Amino acid sequence: AQKVTQAQTEISVVEKEDVTLDCVYETRDTTYYLFWYKQPPSGELVFLIRRNSFDEQNEISGRYSWNFQKSTSSFNFTITASQVVDSAVYFCALSGPNTGNQFYFGTGTSLTVIP
Amino acid sequence: NAGVTQTPKFRILKIGQSMTLQCTQDMNHNYMYWYRQDPGMGLKLIYYSVGAGITDKGEVPNGYNVSRSTTEDFPLRLELAAPSQTSVYFCASSYSTGAGNTIYFGEGSWLTVV
Numbered sequence: 286a287q288k289v290t291q292a293q294t295e296i297s298v299v300e301k302e303d304v305t306l307d308c309v310y311e312t313r314d315t316t317y318y319l320f321w322y323k324q325p326p327s328g329e330l331v332f333l334i335r336r337n338s339f340d341e342q343n344e345i346s347g348r349y350s351w352n353f354q355k356s357t358s359s360f361n362f363t364i365t366a367s368q369v370v371d372s373a374v375y376f377c378a379l380s381g382p383n384t385g386n387q388f389y390f391g392t393g394t395s396l397t398v399i400p
Numbered sequence: 401n402a403g404v405t406q407t408p409k410f411r412i413l414k415i416g417q418s419m420t421l422q423c424t425q426d427m428n429h430n431y432m433y434w435y436r437q438d439p440g441m442g443l444k445l446i447y448y449s450v451g452a453g454i455t456d457k458g459e460v461p462n463g464y465n466v467s468r469s470t471t472e473d474f475p476l477r478l479e480l481a482a483p484s485q486t487s488v489y490f491c492a493s494s495y496s497t498g499a500g501n502t503i504y505f506g507e508g509s510w511l512t513v514v
Binding site for chain 1: 458490501503508
């Protein structure tokens with residue numbers, strides 16, 4: 286079965302603090318893809334990153350970094366030096382051959398950055 | 401760049417009314433999707449289409465219908481609106497080269513059934 290768990294429902298941090306959003310997934314596929322999306326208060330869903338199961342290298346993009354660990358089935362997302370504009374709901378998602386091109390989304394983590 | 405465009409953005413329906421949410425994409429994507437988002441529940445797939453003339457049910461299809469007459473358009477129809485269909489609806493699209501393709505979303509449609 287495909288499943289994505291984001292155990293953190295809500296997180297609040299003070300501006301400039303670092304924050305890590307957790308994502309744990311379950312899949313029987315040996316090849317699969319993981320994604321992070323951001324949903325700001327305006328409501329649209331913005332694609333942030335895609336990672337395939339063969340690439341466990343961590344990635345850094347500006348203040349964002351992602352830590353993919355197959356051994357623990359986790360794909361965590363860290364924001365360094367958080368800013369108020371980072372306040373949003375963040376979704377982790379999974380897709381794989383057994384689901385065709387369908388995505389399984391976690392329930393999201395609502396991040397509030399306090400000025 | 402337009403990307404995925406859906407209309408209307410907001411709508412209030414009375415119980416039993418019908419309506420269609422329009423969705424169009426200009427990225428020549430073969431795959432299109434409709435999701436609904438309920439508070440604290442993430443996104444659930446309603447229907448999807450792998451190409452013109454082909455549609456298939458997702459996780460929560462009851463109460464909805466779709467059609468895909470062209471590559472660009474994928475309207476979602478609610479025939480007899482019910483309060484349980486109060487939600488935010490997202491249309492999305494992606495390329496058809498298998499799992500791993502990034503999904504791009506429209507801006508969402510807020511629907512309230514009263």
